[in-house]
Amino acid sequence: MTEIRGIRSIAVDVQDLDAAEAFYTQIWRLEKTGAAADARYFHGTSRHHHIVSLHRAGAPAIRRIDFDIATRDGVLALHERLAGFGAQSPHAIAAPGGGFGFGFRDPEGRNFAAVWGGEQRSEAPTPDRPHKVTHVNLNAADYDGTTRFMTQALGLKLVDETIRARFLHAACGDHFSVALVKHSVATLNHVAFDMCDLDSVMRGAGRMKDAGHPIEWGVGRHGPGNNVFAYFAGPEDFPLEYTSEVLQIDDTYVPHGPDFWKFPPGRTDQWGVTAPPSEKLARIQQMFAFVEGGHLI
Ligand SMILES: [Fe+2]
Known part of the structure; x- marks a missing residue:
């Protein structure tokens, strides 16, 4: 069985950060949970601190997909299998939401991270809002x-x-x-x-x-x-x-x-x-x- 229990968040590069924030909050119905230099973070109703982050960039792109890992040991076990894939060493994540994990690239150049822990939220699924x-x-x-x-x-x-x-x-x-x-x-x-x-x-x-x-x-x-x-x-x-x-x-x-x-x-x-x-x-x-x-x- 995999250590991955689903998708934690996606990171997206956008040219117009203000317009994208307005869309994801007012129309897509996420809620803003934090901001950093040239980045903004949005939560759904799930336990994750954020499920989308937007990053100011020169061109639209997908930056990274973060997997949700259930335990710290799970991060370490997955890291052992990914040693040949440019994996970072597991570390405490400084970005909003925190957690413990590492980034890696797959053989076709897709960016992923495996992350456990960090700030958690508690909210019931709500009509008209993404979970x-x-x-x-x-x-x-x-x-x-x-x-x-x-x-x-x-x-x-x-x-x-x-x-x-x-x-x-x-x-x-x-x-x-x-x-x-x-x-x-x-x-x-x-x-x-x-x-x-x-x-x-x-x-x-x-x-x-x-x-x-x-x-x-x-x-x-x-x-x-x-x-x-x-x-x-x-x-x-x-x-x-x-x-x-x-x-x-x-x-x-x-x-x-x-x-x-x-x-x-x-x-x-x-x-x-x-x-x-x-x-x-x-x-x-x-x-x-x-x-x-x-x-x-
Ligand atoms: Fe689909």
Whole structure:
């Protein structure tokens, strides 16, 4: 079993920090929890000090994805398996939220960190507010190599596979915390935020539409994971998803492959109500690269 119990936070580079802060607080419904030089931090309703950090930069990019580790020993155990991947030594993190962990880069240059502890919060899931980052989808040019890294080095468990994506389960109930998408570039596909119910996804979709961020795909229900989804272009076209009702699984879950996970012709989800993903979504789901050095925490 992996030491990773899900996604702790994402770090995003933005050109217009004030505009991005206004979006994530007023429309996406996170709350600001802190600021540092050229950086701002936002929490959902989960225990994490922040689930998004924004960093002023010359170009939009994904800076880093931080994994949530349950124990200090878990950080050390994971670090032993990542010695060959440019991993920092485990250390006390000075940035807001704190914690103990280290950054590393995967073989395709994605930036990650593994972090335990730090400031914790306590709040119940609330309608219309994101609870946590429930999954990240990553495009992989070396699809099989990245799958091996994620399963063997990180210890994530491959639970389902479609013709173009692999779903990786961490040490929590959620069906998946990371998905790999077969692609030509190793970039970010999208980041999904857990809402407490379908009604909150629908209300969020309306709020986004009113604010000039129309639904780019959805509202629908995925196959693997069974989660409800609505996709949007966020600030500076960052690919975002509101989701809810992700399937909760345990060790008895029976994985399936591409022959099982098929939709009838003309459908892209279980319900058959949504149009296919927009051209804009397809474009922004490949354009966010990981910045050099973004693994340093
Ligand atoms: Fe997703």
